[in-house]
Structures are given as structure tokens and as C-alpha cells.
Amino acid sequence: MMEEMVQLKNISFTYSEEDLRPALNDVSFSINRGEWIAIIGPNGSGKSTLAKTINGLIEASVGQVIIDGITLTEETVWDIRTRVGMVFQNPDNQFVGSTVQDDVAFGLENIGVPREEMLKRVEDAVKTVNMHEFMDKEPARLSGGQKQRVAIAGIIALAPEIIILDEATTMLDPKGRKEVIQTIQKLKAERNLTVISITHDIDEAAQANRIFVMQEGHLERIGRPEEIFAVGADIINMGLDIPFPEKLKYQLSRQGLKVPEGYLTEEGMVEWLWTLLSKK
Amino acid sequence: MLEKMLFGRYIQGDSIVHRLDPRTKLIGTFYFIIVIFLANNFWSYLAMTLFTFLCVYLSDIPFKVFINGVKPLIWLISFTVILQILFTTGGTTYFSFGILNITSFGLMNGAFIFMRFVLIIFMSTLLTLTTMPISLTDAIESLLGPLKRFKVPVHELALMLSIALRFVPTLMDEASKIMNAQRARGVDFGEGNIIQQMKAVTPILVPLFVSSFNRADELANAMEARGYKGGEGRTKYRELDWKVRDSLAILAFVVLTFVLLYIRN
Numbered sequence: 001m002m003e004e005m006v007q008l009k010n011i012s013f014t015y016s017e018e019d020l021r022p023a024l025n026d027v028s029f030s031i032n033r034g035e036w037i038a039i040i041g042p043n044g045s046g047k048s049t050l051a052k053t054i055n056g057l058i059e060a061s062v063g064q065v066i067i068d069g070i071t072l073t074e075e076t077v078w079d080i081r082t083r084v085g086m087v088f089q090n091p092d093n094q095f096v097g098s099t100v101q102d103d104v105a106f107g108l109e110n111i112g113v114p115r116e117e118m119l120k121r122v123e124d125a126v127k128t129v130n131m132h133e134f135m136d137k138e139p140a141r142l143s144g145g146q147k148q149r150v151a152i153a154g155i156i157a158l159a160p161e162i163i164i165l166d167e168a169t170t171m172l173d174p175k176g177r178k179e180v181i182q183t184i185q186k187l188k189a190e191r192n193l194t195v196i197s198i199t200h201d202i203d204e205a206a207q208a209n210r211i212f213v214m215q216e217g218h219l220e221r222i223g224r225p226e227e228i229f230a231v232g233a234d235i236i237n238m239g240l241d242i243p244f245p246e247k248l249k250y251q252l253s254r255q256g257l258k259v260p261e262g263y264l265t266e267e268g269m270v271e272w273l274w275t276l277l278s279k280k
Numbered sequence: 281m282l283e284k285m286l287f288g289r290y291i292q293g294d295s296i297v298h299r300l301d302p303r304t305k306l307i308g309t310f311y312f313i314i315v316i317f318l319a320n321n322f323w324s325y326l327a328m329t330l331f332t333f334l335c336v337y338l339s340d341i342p343f344k345v346f347i348n349g350v351k352p353l354i355w356l357i358s359f360t361v362i363l364q365i366l367f368t369t370g371g372t373t374y375f376s377f378g379i380l381n382i383t384s385f386g387l388m389n390g391a392f393i394f395m396r397f398v399l400i401i402f403m404s405t406l407l408t409l410t411t412m413p414i415s416l417t418d419a420i421e422s423l424l425g426p427l428k429r430f431k432v433p434v435h436e437l438a439l440m441l442s443i444a445l446r447f448v449p450t451l452m453d454e455a456s457k458i459m460n461a462q463r464a465r466g467v468d469f470g471e472g473n474i475i476q477q478m479k480a481v482t483p484i485l486v487p488l489f490v491s492s493f494n495r496a497d498e499l500a501n502a503m504e505a506r507g508y509k510g511g512e513g514r515t516k517y518r519e520l521d522w523k524v525r526d527s528l529a530i531l532a533f534v535v536l537t538f539v540l541l542y543i544r545n
Binding site for chain 2 (some may be wrong): 078081084089092095108109110112118136140147154155
């Protein structure tokens with residue numbers, strides 16, 4: 001049986017009382033251990049608010065959050081934060097320490113890990129993200145992608161079971177973005193992590209197990225990538241992009257080519273193209 | 281911009297001074313600044329100078345760097361020295377004009393004040409050049425530790441200090457970005473009279489403030505998400521380690537004091 005890691009029951013949240021529209025409106029879902037979830041949606045659809053609700057940075061006005069069997073309350077919030085690691089968008093603003101190793105150690109200091117063990121865990125974490133030669137470097141001397149890898153190291157040193165990426169790759173260049181995603185994928189495979197990735201990068205979302213589409217504070221759709229992207233035009237109407245193979249399909253159909261109905265991955269696209277051409 | 285600033289800069293190295301405990305260096309520097317007022321004749325200043333040069337030599341940092349540290353303050357130093365020379369009376373008078381006169385005492389005092397400035401700058405530059413900002417913060421936290429009993433929030437002060445130091449380059453970067461962005465829209469910096477110049481600063485200050493607030497908000501979120509809940513129950517990654525060489529360094533300062541007391545007038 002699948003083990004449920006994250007469960008949200010009827011979550012609602014409003015930032016201030018004057019807001020007519022709640023930031024989150026009756027959101028419910030559950031995520032299994034080891035799943036990679038991508039949450040997509042236009043700006044202001046409540047994705048980041050949702051992420052902050054999961055580790056208790058924001059307290060929902062209605063509803064219940066259950067992480068790994070523990071219900072989120074004021075007493076359990078610190079316990080839950082050790083299970084949920086979060087990487088934020090701006091690599092500069094989440095760098096607490098003066099050097100790479102101090103930053104990675106920050107979370108461990110907070111939970112009172114003895115120094116001997118801390119040294120070992122910091123070193124391991126920094127090695128895992130391939131930042132070992134930068135141990136003593138200050139943040140001002142690192143690139144955006146490197147800082148984001150340090151942020152990840154800071155999280156994995158804490159050995160969480162769930163990692164939330166709150167648009168963690170938005171401010172990076174394509175190379176940095178690829179590095180960060182590969183690092184997370186490697187970690188996920190090694191430690192059976194549950195990953196919740198909030199993203200605008202649709203090609204990244206296409207690699208998830210399931211995609212949650214959010215709009216105006218509620219969950220519009222939940223489905224596997226192929227199900228979500230198969231709706232094509234609807235996704236575009238929501239203000240979102242579609243993956244590259246879908247774009248290609250769309251352009252080909254405008255050229256009068258008969259294209260297959262369902263969603264195609266990159267490999268699927270290649271497969272279909274060469275079978276199509278070899279028939280001629 | 282960052283490269284030119286000597287203040288708070290750290291030069292990586294592995295000399296004996298680098299390896300000293302930051303608390304030793306901090307105490308030593310403060311102590312030196314107090315002790316230098318004991319010096320009041322040629323021999324005592326010579327002793328202080330020799331001591332300083334020994335410290336500088338031990339740090340393995342080129343002497344030129346220290347000279348660069350004095351350069352920005354040279355006007356202040358010259359001004360004080362000149363005032364001292366012109367207004368001190370006593371001893372042989374070489375030149376006199378109204379209340380202005382140049383005397384042997386004046387010249388001597390001028391020279392002493394000059395040396396005092398230079399030596400203090402050398403020593404404090406030595407402190408910042410050989411100690412990482414983070415270690416300095418740790419040293420301050422550790423030295424202020426006893427004040428916890430009087431409800432002084434020592435941990436919070438140290439944390440603020442270390443975050444402030446860590447954000448200095450980030451904010452300087454941002455300030456120059458904002459300046460360039462405003463220049464691109466036609467704001468003139470450093471032009472016109474003093475009122476106009478002050479007005480021109482507003483388009484830098486306001487965005488800088490706003491973005492600092494946003495940064496603070498995001499940083500607080502990131503810190504909380506990583507389990508930060510205050511100083512209670514925290515362990516420390518950096519450990520201060522008092523070694524024999526630290527005791528020896530302190531001993532050197534004590535010896536210096538006795539030497540000074542012996543040779544001063």
C-alpha cells in the first residue's frame with residue numbers, strides 16, 4: 001500500500017480580512033511517499049501560499065495539514081519542519097551563513113545537533129551537491145546556481161523526508177536550473193524523498209509523477225503530465241505554457257499534418273516522427 | 281567597489297596571527313589601543329612601533345596593504361598633527377606668529393600623535409585582515425557571554441551582526457545596480473548644488489529600503505523553515521579553541537605593558 005506523506009484537508013486561507021478572494025480556497029489532496037509532484041498555475045494562484053501552509057509558516061484558517069501521520073498544530077510545528085525542507089526562490093535571501101559551510105550548518109545548529117556529528121553531516125551534504133571545493137567561500141563569490149545548491153545542501157543535511165522547491169529554479173540560468181534539478185533527482189532516487197516542486201518551467205513539470213494545476217486559490221486539476229497536457233488549449237487559456245513536444249505537434253497540425261491525439265513525451269515525439277517518415 | 285574597500289576585508293592565510301583565537305586578537309587589539317596612551321617618549325613609541333611591526337611581520341601580509349589602510353585617513357591624521365604642531369607651547373620656540381607657534385614640544389607631540397594614529401590603524405587593520413568576519417562575531421558573542429546574566433540578548437546581537445556582515449556585499453551590489461538603473465532613466469548623481477544632490481539620493485534609498493524589507497521577510501521565512509527558533513538549545517558549528525599560543529600572545533601584551541611602564545617618563 002502507498003504511504004501517505006502529505007495530506008491536506010479542506011485548507012482555506014486569507015491573508016487579510018479585506019481580501020475578498022481567499023488565497024487558498026478549500027484545497028484537499030494527498031501525496032504518497034516518494035512521489036514527485038509539480039504544482040503549476042499562473043501568478044497569484046496560491047502556489048507559494050500552499051507551500052508555506054505545508055510546513056506551518058502559514059497557519060490555515062480552516063482545514064487540517066497532516067505530515068507523515070502528524071497533524072500540524074502549534075506544538076508539532078517544529079517537529080514537522082524537521083521533516084519538511086524548503087528551498088526558496090531567491091538564492092541570495094535565504095543564505096544565512098557567512099560561508100558555505102556555515103550556511104549548511106545553520107539548520108543543524110538550530111535543532112541542536114552535537115558538533116562532532118554536525119561536522120560530518122555538513123561535509124557529506126556539501127559533497128552530495130558537488131560544492132566541496134567551495135566550503136569556505138562567501139555567498140558574494142558564488143553564482144546563483146551554486147547558491148541554490150548550497151541551499152539544497154543545507155536542507156539535505158537535515159535529512160528531511162519531503163523537499164519543497166518553491167520556484168527554486170526561477171532565477172537561475174538554464175545550466176543552473178538543470179544542475180539543481182539533477183541534484184534533486186539524484187537525491188530523490190537515493191533517499192526515496194517526496195518532492196513538491198512549484199514551478200513555471202513546464203518542461204520540468206513534465207517530468208513529475210503528478211501535476212497539480214492551481215487557479216485562483218483552488219486546485220483546478222490533478223493528473224499525470226500526459227493527462228494534463230493532453231487538454232492543450234485549456235492549459236494555454238489558464239495562462240500556462242505547454243511542453244515543447246506539444247508545441248511542435250500544434251505547429252505541425254497547422255501545417256496540415258495529422259498528429260496523434262494524446263500527449264507525447266520527447267521520446268514519444270521522436271518515435272512518432274521517424275515511424276511517420278519511414279512509412280513514406 | 282568591493283575590491284577597493286579595505287574595511288572589514290579578510291585576507292586568507294595560514295600565518296601564526298591567522299591561527300590565533302579571534303578572542304585573543306580582539307582583546308589584544310583593544311588592549312593595544314588603550315596601552316598606546318601610556319607611551320609618552322621616544323623610547324616607548326619605539327617599543328610600540330617595534331611590537332606592531334613584529335605583529336605585521338608575523339601575519340605574512342605585505343606591508344603595502346597596511347599603508348593602503350592608512351591612506352584614506354591621511355587627511356584626518358595630517359589635520360590633527362598640524363593643529364598639534366601649531367598650538368602646542370613649551371620648549372624651544374622656532375617660529376611664532378600671533379597664537380600660532382612652532383615649538384620643539386609641538387613637533388614632538390605632532391610626531392607622537394602621528395605614530396599613535398598609524399599604529400592604531402595598523403593594529404586594527406591587522407585584526408580585520410587576519411580574522412574572518414564570522415570568527416569576529418563568534419568572539420564578540422563569547423566575550424559578551426557573561427552579560428547574559430544581565431538579560432543582554434547576546435545571541436541575538438551576534439546573529440544580527442553576522443547577518444549584517446554577510447549582507448554588506450549583497451546590498452552594495454544592489455545599490456550599484458539601482459544607481460545604474462536610475463542613471464539609465466536620467467537621474468544625475470553628484471551634480472548640482474547640495475539640495476539637488478540630496479534629492480538625487482532618494483531614488484536609490486527608497487528602492488533599497490523596500491528591497492531590504494523584502495529580503496528580511498524572505499530571510500526570516502527561510503530561517504524559520506530551517507528550524508530557527510532563537511538562541512535556546514542551539515549548538516555551534518564554529519568552535520573557539522583557546523590554545524597555548526593564545527596565552528603566549530596575551531603574555532606578550534603583558535610584557536609590553538611592563539616594558540612601557542619601565543621606559544616611559
